[in-house]
Amino acid sequence: MSERTLKYAHAIREAMSAEMRRDPAVVLFGEDVGAYGGVWGVSRGMHVEFGDRVFDTPISEDLIVGMAVGMAMRGMRPIAELQYADFVFCAGAEVFLSAATYRYVHDGAFTLPMVVRMACGGGGFGPEHSQSTEAYLMHTPGLRVAVPSTPADAYGLTIAAIRSDDPVFVLEHKLLYGMSGIVPDDHVTELGRAVVRRAGTHCTIVAWHDMLRRALAAADLLDHDGIDVEIIDPVTLNPFDFETVATSVRKTGACMVVEEAPRTLGVGAEIGARLMEEAFGYLDRPLVRLAIPDVPVPTAEHLVDSLVPSVDDIVAAARGLVGKR
Amino acid sequence: MSERTLKYAHAIREAMSAEMRRDPAVVLFGEDVGAYGGVWGVSRGMHVEFGDRVFDTPISEDLIVGMAVGMAMRGMRPIAELQYADFVFCAGAEVFLSAATYRYVHDGAFTLPMVVRMACGGGGFGPEHSQSTEAYLMHTPGLRVAVPSTPADAYGLTIAAIRSDDPVFVLEHKLLYGMSGIVPDDHVTELGRAVVRRAGTHCTIVAWHDMLRRALAAADLLDHDGIDVEIIDPVTLNPFDFETVATSVRKTGACMVVEEAPRTLGVGAEIGARLMEEAFGYLDRPLVRLAIPDVPVPTAEHLVDSLVPSVDDIVAAARGLVGKR
Amino acid sequence: MHDGDRVGVYRRASLARRFEARVEQLAKSGEIPATLHMGAGQEVAQVAALAAMRDDDPMLYGHRGSAYWIARGMPLDSILCDIAYRDGGSNRGKGGPMHVVDVGRGVLGETGTLGGNLVIGTGVAYAEKYQRTGRVCIVFFGDGTANRGQFHEACNYAAVAKLPVIFFCENNGFGLSMPSNASSAVADLATRAAGYGMPGVVVDGADADAVHAAVASAAARARAGEGPTLIEAKVVRIGAHFLGDREAYRSTADKDDAKANDPLATLWASLDPETCAAIDAENDLLITAAVEAMRTRPMVAASTALERVYADE
Amino acid sequence: MHDGDRVGVYRRASLARRFEARVEQLAKSGEIPATLHMGAGQEVAQVAALAAMRDDDPMLYGHRGSAYWIARGMPLDSILCDIAYRDGGSNRGKGGPMHVVDVGRGVLGETGTLGGNLVIGTGVAYAEKYQRTGRVCIVFFGDGTANRGQFHEACNYAAVAKLPVIFFCENNGFGLSMPSNASSAVADLATRAAGYGMPGVVVDGADADAVHAAVASAAARARAGEGPTLIEAKVVRIGAHFLGDREAYRSTADKDDAKANDPLATLWASLDPETCAAIDAENDLLITAAVEAMRTRPMVAASTALERVYADE
Ligand SMILES: Cc1ncc(C[n+]2csc(CCOP(=O)(O)OP(=O)(O)O)c2C)c(N)n1
Ligand SMILES: Cc1ncc(C[n+]2csc(CCOP(=O)(O)OP(=O)(O)O)c2C)c(N)n1
Ligand SMILES: [Mg+2]
């Protein structure tokens, strides 16, 4: 068998299981990841196969991440789960200070082959359980940041994250857990290589996670109008494959970033600034950023829906962007 | 007396003292702020005048910020000190989640008139005691962010922060604590109004804190070469007075941002993206961002000096930027 | 407690139980979202604790159930509208049932991340003491939450600063799927109090009188300026962590045990059955009326999502 | 401890004391930066604790002094080069004296923010147990640090998971300017151990034998799979928090008291004065040689600042 059809959550489980079979240094832990299978069901059943290599921790986020640092320093390859991506702040010192700097400040005496997995995005859980915190992580030297948007990358990035000798933060999107897709066996996604998910000529759209799905849906609608967009999935945000974005923009002359995080200093800001620095002559229209306006994520889904860029928003913005040519 | 010459640290002390005299709801607390006077000496002597309204807390950063939230909810106007701006992560959940969302998520049932003061920048203390964490805060809806760069603004912004009904994070720069300057009495700095620190025509430089001081020094050198730069101090980053920056760039056609934080997703990224969105036609050259390359801040001063933009770096970059016209 | 007080506890605890059963029905039918964490098994302790406080004593509640709000007299329809994201609730869809608020009744909301309540509650207590209001803050939280760093920082500081706060831990034996004896090696979390120099008390959460007495004496102590108390009420979680949790991690025996030791049944058994029946009939009318009222309300307008981030909005 | 061991403790503790005095001189003269937190008063406890461990047992040290590294046999000139930001140290200016490292000697560095050591050390202990190395991790930290949330999360988990770790708290009576009795209402921080279900031990940090015995038994316990121990050594801080701290917050009596109770003097008094004098003469030669060696080294190259952020660099 050279490929399987898997759901995103299942693909992550398969990836972790495959690595755990291969390498006894890998363990998985966090709140409710054992018998419960994780609040998102990602590790369901793994404790049966792997026994206490899949273990529950108390509700102690600083411990979860700090422990991963210590384990990684001593030759293990820990996978820590935080239930929500917002909880990077519950483990703030250990994420942004310890994990990010422990290697550097000890001048390379340690590598930190650790993974922190967490669920981001979506609605219904309020402002402390819905954030997509990738921009905070991307501003932090020392941390790798992966944003799988398909079951194949959910698999391949999880494998790559486990094998990486750096701390890799994998943001899994809640609304994608149930998404099905083809997962090639032995697929390892390269960290730092963006993928053109749809080739096009009229404008470049950069999007990931659920926003990528929406952008692809928008592209189909735009196609009917004769608007042909190119869609880029960055796959990882650190390293960030800016070259692929720049190449696309040099061709299309226009760029839109769609993201599920506050607009100010969202990832789109960095993309915009780099385009201005490195692809200045090629842009013939202003950048467009679709993002959450600068408010916290409310609880009610219909409020969240009103804030997060929709397929229609993307269609309208792309029309505007292309019309301005 | 309508003005005084004060050092930056002293100006902050005077501001806090003035507000504490005026309003009994104001208190100051944090680690070593009492008898010790604060690790930076900012509150030296205040406990003598104000007794237990200036009080020490244990080494418990989550408590310090969380307590400020609770006090603010109940009619007080707490000023909390974190010894270093990096420690926003030691209080991560209370800063980025509680302080940022408690009002919003309870639909305005509370206002949170709280101030968190902290020292940023500089060298000699390593990657967990040297960061300028303003970009993290600026990406967080619900938090106001102030960056005083002169004794007058150290005074005026501290007053404004205390009087504000929102959580205001004031980043004080370590290398500026000893800087002297004129402080007008009763000076209240408006939150959200940038200041043109030097008028010029050839390019716009946005800088704050020590980078502003360096930019001003660079401007003098550039002047000898006939290069006339305009320098903008944003004063606050949330609210951010983009209009003043845009107006300047519409005049000069070129923009450089200088900052003491990692380049990727530093504040310069947002300025770049907004220029691209809102002043697109007026830019005739690419944006320039001078910042710390994407590495943690090392400990040794001479290593830090090699990373942080210097006066010479600014001069060279401005020459390049203007030469490219 | 007097007999009358005990009846009062029953009235509110039973209302919460029946109300939540109705919420569960409505959620299962899809009429409202399924976001409330059910409080069944913990209502008696919650209501008895609050009965020992003044009505304006500030409280930060836990995420488990509606009894906290009911005990403070919040109208059911308002609570239901918060759960349903409809107009007429307290937070207009921003916070849903996790962030019900009523400052006038001392209902000060809750942090979404566990542990925040304890440090914020310590700040509230500081303000009460500073302003000499004579009020005492009560903070509710679970056994799982007692393992967060904030628990430690708050307990330690409140004790050394002698702040008027009661840390009320509802030990229901689980933090989501994790049994308390797997999350900590200590049997009684209240023993931690000694490490902060404050009293720690274990009470049977099925014994309304015991809970009431423990809280009353902690409140008196706090009001007298003697500082905080850590109270641990042993309670049972009759239902799942939330709707949709199938509790595969939990033995049937444990579930049966919880049901067999239902504190509300114990309280009921100590009271006159006819009084209880009459109360429950009244409660059911209140619930029906609240559901009707909720149904007349529209969903909150999407525009609210942009409001009240900052003070001037 | 045997007499010989006690002499060994003296040799290393006294070396640390004399070395730091020289560091202070060099710093005051401006030759090297003044960034070390002096350990005077705490060296005996630190060295005695490490003497009770194996040489390859991993350690996360505290920020107070050089004795931890000296106890593990790190060369003085390497330590001095780290302090001076010169080539020849362990972290080439990246970390200075806060982040001295020598993995082969079990010196695993330190977090810059207090408390990180405890959770990271818990992870280290997890790895030792998982890999069945038989090693025990020791984590040093101060009384002030015991009030950080990480202390709580680490102690609780290490105890319930029975991890091979020793939490060694050096209670020197101050967290910077804050007296321990103002930062916590509990007199002995070791009492907190009971709240985690692990043993808590208070020892006199001036009594090398007592410290050694406490650590030896904690290590044996940990190696036997019985889990962690919290040890609190009562020590004195003879000097200021750091150079430049004028200790205005501290009474002269307290300072005098600390000096009068100098553990190194106590240890010295229990040993043969001639032996001690001979050791100190040898130590001074080591120090002089280290200073000479440091002086031959250039400052680390600025280019190092860009290296080793990620694994492939
Ligand atoms: C910091 C943090 N970690 C995890 C969660 C997710 N979570 C919500 S409730 C819960 C279980 C809480 O257990 P406990 O404190 O015992 O309360 P109970 O649910 O039993 O009432 C968890 C893990 C959270 N909201 N915040
Ligand atoms: C989280 C954090 N808060 C504050 C500091 C600043 N700081 C460094 S040492 C110190 C005092 C520590 O006291 P203690 O733990 O008792 O150790 P001691 O200095 O007495 O050896 C403080 C407040 C820090 N480094 N990290
Ligand atoms: Mg529980």
Ligand SMILES: [Mg+2]
């Ligand atoms: Mg101390």
